[in-house]
Amino acid sequence: MIIEPKTRGFICITSHPKGCERSVLNQINYIKSKGKIDGPKKVLVIGASTGFGLASRITSAFGSNASTIGVFFEKPPLEGRTASSGWYNTAAFEKEAHKEGIYAKSINGDAFSDEIKEKTIELIKEDLGQIDLVVYSLASPVRTHPITGIRHKSTLKPIGNTYTNKTVDFHTGKVNTISIEPSTEDDIENTVAVMGGEDWKMWIDKLKKENLLASNFKTVAYSYIGPQLTEAVYRKGTIGKAKDHLENTAFTITDSLKDIGGKAYVSVNKALVTQSSSAIPVIPLYISLLYKVMKEKGLQEGCIEQIHRLYTERLFLENTPTDSEGRIRIDDWEMRADVQEKVSELWEQATTETLPTIGDLEGYKTEFFNLFGFNYDEVDYDIDADEMVNIPGLQ
Numbered sequence: 399m400i401i402e403p404k405t406r407g408f409i410c411i412t413s414h415p416k417g418c419e420r421s422v423l424n425q426i427n428y429i430k431s432k433g434k435i436d437g438p439k440k441v442l443v444i445g446a447s448t449g450f451g452l453a454s455r456i457t458s459a460f461g462s463n464a465s466t467i468g469v470f471f472e473k474p475p476l477e478g479r480t481a482s483s484g485w486y487n488t489a490a491f492e493k494e495a496h497k498e499g500i501y502a503k504s505i506n507g508d509a510f511s512d513e514i515k516e517k518t519i520e521l522i523k524e525d526l527g528q529i530d531l532v533v534y535s536l537a538s539p540v541r542t543h544p545i546t547g548i549r550h551k552s553t554l555k556p557i558g559n560t561y562t563n564k565t566v567d568f569h570t571g572k573v574n575t576i577s578i579e580p581s582t583e584d585d586i587e588n589t590v591a592v593m594g595g596e597d598w599k600m601w602i603d604k605l606k607k608e609n610l611l612a613s614n615f616k617t618v619a620y621s622y623i624g625p626q627l628t629e630a631v632y633r634k635g636t637i638g639k640a641k642d643h644l645e646n647t648a649f650t651i652t653d654s655l656k657d658i659g660g661k662a663y664v665s666v667n668k669a670l671v672t673q674s675s676s677a678i679p680v681i682p683l684y685i686s687l688l689y690k691v692m693k694e695k696g697l698q699e700g701c702i703e704q705i706h707r708l709y710t711e712r713l714f715l716e717n718t719p720t721d722s723e724g725r726i727r728i729d730d731w732e733m734r735a736d737v738q739e740k741v742s743e744l745w746e747q748a749t750t751e752t753l754p755t756i757g758d759l760e761g762y763k764t765e766f767f768n769l770f771g772f773n774y775d776e777v778d779y780d781i782d783a784d785e786m787v788n789i790p791g792l793q
């Protein structure tokens with residue numbers, strides 16, 4: 399079928415298998431161009447099909463020759479209906495890994511459920527024995543709690559006061575003012591239940607109980623801080639409470655891993671265009687200004703560059719550098735004073751008229767469509783593409 403992008407709100411409901419393959423190949427080529435990494439050998443990536451999780455899987459496999467099991471929640475294709483992009487990304491990743499004799503298998507289902515945890519544990523037992531890294535990179539709007547059965551929904555709201563600021567609809571380029579009403583206590587609790595650290599700890603506890611964690615095992619989850627501009631709606635909002643919880647959970651997990659010399663880290667990553675971040679109000683405007691400034695200063699990175707730096711300059715060093723709160727920081731270039739001062743200055747000037755020149759709205763749009771396999775020069779979108787792509791190692 400001929401596959402074209404179809405957007406609904408901030409998501410794209412179609413995706414292109416050839417374009418997703420292009421995106422994965424670009425990331426693999428980047429990692430290969432950087433040479434071998436003295437990193438992990440047996441890796442579980444939870445949230446492995448897009449964004450930072452996919453980049454972590456690619457970096458592990460093609461940088462460090464690691465066997466990987468990837469867990470994700472993606473829509474398979476049907477005749478005449480495309481799969482979600484994470485499906486095609488995984489198919490392309492596995493195809494390339496298998497070509498090079500690198501073990502890669504995948505599990506598609508709800509990572510919050512006991513069923514998927516058990517299925518993953520069985521696969522690790524059968525194929526890998528003990529693993530030395532778990533990357534926890536889930537971004538989800540909902541979680542059904544495996545014990546209570548309650549379905550929690552996360553929200554992106556300020557706490558205490560209404561938040562009013564500029565935002566952009568990146569499809570039309572229109573800069574508008576939005577106001578977001580403050581959260582209730584329930585919103586906070588629900589967001590912490592979905593995006594906090596409870597599920598991460600459940601995974602590690604279960605894996606440890608089954609003796610599947612190697613000595614000196616590491617686990618890393620991803621967090622975000624960001625600038626003052628977005629603080630009220632992000633870091634000091636409901637999602638920030640969940641990130642506080644996730645960051646505190648790293649200490650609890652580390653305590654539970656003492657006997658095997660294991661350690662849990664949170665890495666604070668840079669703001670990037672992913673399916674999750676496009677859904678957050680205000681962030682697309684911030685990112686389009688940030689990209690402009692970071693590109694001008696030669697500091698721009700995508701998920702793959704970020705994770706490569708995480709592996710080679712932080713996580714697998716003898717002494718992992720952290721901030722005063724014990725967090726790894728690879729948002730250091732985003733947070734540089736000169737970058738943030740320039741972004742704040744541009745923020746004041748940003749209007750529908752000025753944004754195309756002072757911000758990188760085109761870059762934002764291109765990256766957004768790239769997430770779904772569109773807008774790649776190397777792909778011919780006018781020819782038929784087979785939507786019925788299999789993931790070879792899907793369990």
Ligand code: NAI
Pocket residue numbers: 444445446447448449450451469470471472484507508509510535536537538620621622666667668669670671672673674675
């Ligand atoms: P993403 O939307 O690209 O990836 C999310 C992944 O989670 C996908 O593999 C998806 O299939 C999987 N997933 C979602 N619900 C699932 C479920 N119930 N069961 C199994 N898999 C499920 O997201 P992104 O942006 O890569 O985010 C990953 C982490 O990085 C999040 O914790 C996010 O807060 C954090 N982060 C993101 C930043 C950004 O700017 N995008 C910046 C810093 C941190």
